[in-house]
Amino acid sequence: MIAQSRKDADSYITIPCAFSDGGAVFTLDLHQYADRMVDVDTIWDLSLSIPGNLTVTGEAHRLRLGRFGDEIMQRKHIHVYPKRTVTTAEGRSVTFNPYYTDSNYLSLGLKSAS
Secondary structure, eight states: OEEEESSOTTOEEEOOEEEETTEEEEOOOHHHHHHHHHHHOSEEEEEEEEOGGGSSSSOOEEEEOBOOSSSOSOOTTTSOOOOEEEEOTTSOEEEEEEEEOTTSBEEEEEEEOO
């Protein structure tokens, strides 16, 4: 899984992910990553990096996480996740807010809570 800075294309964080039975499972540990993330940017777009050995073509792909294929055209204002605050490994309070973009992709907003 990749968290990509929206304002700096060279800034990204790779999060370990397990593939099994056609699905993917990952945990974005904000206690571990939030200090670095909030220092670089306040918005991070989430995507899944699919290795070539798991694709039909044998080529690796990057797939933006989102939700599609139902009757909701724009879920940004319908599926609202609560903001939460974590204390990072460096002892900082960081507020995070997962949200859907206008295009129904999943992103993560971060800011220092101090």
